[in-house]
Amino acid sequence: MGVRVKIKVKNPVVEMDGDEMAKIIWHLIKGKLIEPFLDMDIRYYDLGIKHRDETDDNATVEAANAIKEIGIGVKCATITPNAARVREYNLKQQWKSPNGTIRSILDGTVFRKPIVIKNIPPAVRTWKKPIIIGRHAYGDIYKCAEFVVDTPGRVELVFTPEGGGERAILEIHDFNGRGVAMGMYNTEKSIRSFAKACINYALSEKVDLWFGAKDTISKQYHGFFRDIFAEETEKANERLKDSCIQYRYLLIDDAVAQVMKSEGGMLWACMNYDGDVMSDMVATGFGSLGLMTSVLVSPDGKYEFEAAHGTVVRHYCEHLKGNPTSTNSIASIFAWTGALAKRGELDGTPDVGTFARTLETCVIETVEGGVMTKDLMLIAEPKVEKYALTEEFIDAVAEKLRKMIG
Numbered sequence: 005m006g007v008r009v010k011i012k013v014k015n016p017v018v019e020m021d022g023d024e025m026a027k028i029i030w031h032l033i034k035g036k037l038i039e040p041f042l043d044m045d046i047r048y049y050d051l052g053i054k055h056r057d058e059t060d061d062n063a064t065v066e067a068a069n070a071i072k073e074i075g076i077g078v079k080c081a082t083i084t085p086n087a088a089r090v091r092e093y094n095l096k097q098q099w100k101s102p103n104g105t106i107r108s109i110l111d112g113t114v115f116r117k118p119i120v121i122k123n124i125p126p127a128v129r130t131w132k133k134p135i136i137i138g139r140h141a142y143g144d145i146y147k148c149a150e151f152v153v154d155t156p157g158r159v160e161l162v163f164t165p166e167g168g169g170e171r172a173i174l175e176i177h178d179f180n181g182r183g184v185a186m187g188m189y190n191t192e193k194s195i196r197s198f199a200k201a202c203i204n205y206a207l208s209e210k211v212d213l214w215f216g217a218k219d220t221i222s223k224q225y226h227g228f229f230r231d232i233f234a235e236e237t238e239k240a241n242e243r244l245k246d247s248c249i250q251y252r253y254l255l256i257d258d259a260v261a262q263v264m265k266s267e268g269g270m271l272w273a274c275m276n277y278d279g280d281v282m283s284d285m286v287a288t289g290f291g292s293l294g295l296m297t298s299v300l301v302s303p304d305g306k307y308e309f310e311a312a313h314g315t316v317v318r319h320y321c322e323h324l325k326g327n328p329t330s331t332n333s334i335a336s337i338f339a340w341t342g343a344l345a346k347r348g349e350l351d352g353t354p355d356v357g358t359f360a361r362t363l364e365t366c367v368i369e370t371v372e373g374g375v376m377t378k379d380l381m382l383i384a385e386p387k388v389e390k391y392a393l394t395e396e397f398i399d400a401v402a403e404k405l406r407k408m409i410g
């Protein structure tokens with residue numbers, strides 16, 4: 005066998021390693037599907053929980069800054085510690101979610117996109133193309149002030165202008181018994197950058213952009229979002245038209261109904277809570293968490309790619325016991341191909357993009373050929389007899405890739 009000439013990747017990529025079963029598949033992917041084919045400068049950051057703890061979480065901050073500098077990152081799933089994890093790993097403290105830290109440094113929007121494969125039918129019969137969810141991950145109920153009203157009394161909303169001036173007071177409710185109340189907010193800056201990120205992503209994916217809110221009821225709050233989306237899409241009108249991309253504003257309930265009846269193929273921009281809820285519905289509807297990819301896009305065009313699932317603890321426990329596992333590596337492979345395709349696009353090196361698309365084709369053809377992990381076997385049509393183990397699936401993809409690339 006001759007020595008394969010590796011494809012040169014012009015500029016570096018930031019790699020962020022992670023935890024548990026996700027880390028196991030990460031290293032299999034890198035060793036079998038990436039390194040043998042690419043000559044690439046990888047800036048490696050270990051975001052495994054132990055290393056984050058040792059570096060007082062500076063590893064996460066450094067990785068995020070590296071993405072800011074270099075433009076492209078690819079991340080393995082990581083543990084977000086809770087109290088049990090602090091004990092399990094004997095951590096100095098309950099470190100914040102790495103994804104949250106990276107998101108706040110890059111000021112980005114997260115888009116989730118399912119991978120559609122012919123023999124893995126979505127739960128919704130009409131869905132043929134991916135439904136991408138863009139979630140505004142700032143403010144609303146996630147940054148609210150709320151409390152239980154215990155005794156009769158009045159809840160008011162008070163605005164105090166900076167530097168004095170008259171206070172504005174709005175009555176929310178006069179309680180004559182127990183109840184609850186909440187105050188929440190958002191900022192024009194954040195909503196505008198969300199709208200811009202959605203427009204840019206719709207342009208890069210060449211899909212229509214939908215935005216849904218409840219402006220008939222919340223005329224000011226939801227209306228504010230609607231107006232900003234209208235302004236930003238108007239500003240981008242020429243670019244959208246050139247790419248034949250339509251912008252649609254819908255009432256959120258209408259959006260839900262239309263999405264269910266559609267064949268997919270749109271970017272659905274959602275307010276924070278809607279995006280939280282709808283992304284789980286769409287992910288489940290498309291079959292498995294192992295088929296859901298996620299990309300963080302910053303307003304200045306930096307990208308971080310990852311799988312939407314976590315570290316798959318249950319499978320990791322089996323792995324540690326020495327039992328065979330069947331963990332789906334597809335979303336993690338697509339995190340790499342997403343990063344490589346974008347790198348190739350930004351660098352003007354089409355052969356890197358071609359490699360990424362070839363690897364994606366190999367993954368899809370492997371599943372369509374009946375080789376798949378257990379999560380997919382359970383929903384595949386036509387039925388398949390047996391499932392592949394974690395490594396067997398990656399090996400099958402690697403074999404196809406070698407044949408295709410020569």
Ligand code: NAP
Nearest residue numbers: 081082083084293294312313314315316317318331332379
């Ligand atoms: P998870 O890793 O998403 O897994 C939940 C369940 O979904 C698994 O037990 C498995 O179901 C199924 N699943 C998920 N990914 C799969 C795959 N690739 N192949 C096959 N099945 C898959 O969530 P978790 O186990 O509850 O969370 C573990 C850790 O992940 C937590 O510490 C959390 O903080 C972290 N997390 C990280 C990220 C991130 O870094 N982006 C995101 C979410 C969660 P079965 O058990 O039925 O096989």
Ligand code: MG
Nearest residue numbers: 279280281284
């Ligand atoms: Mg959710």
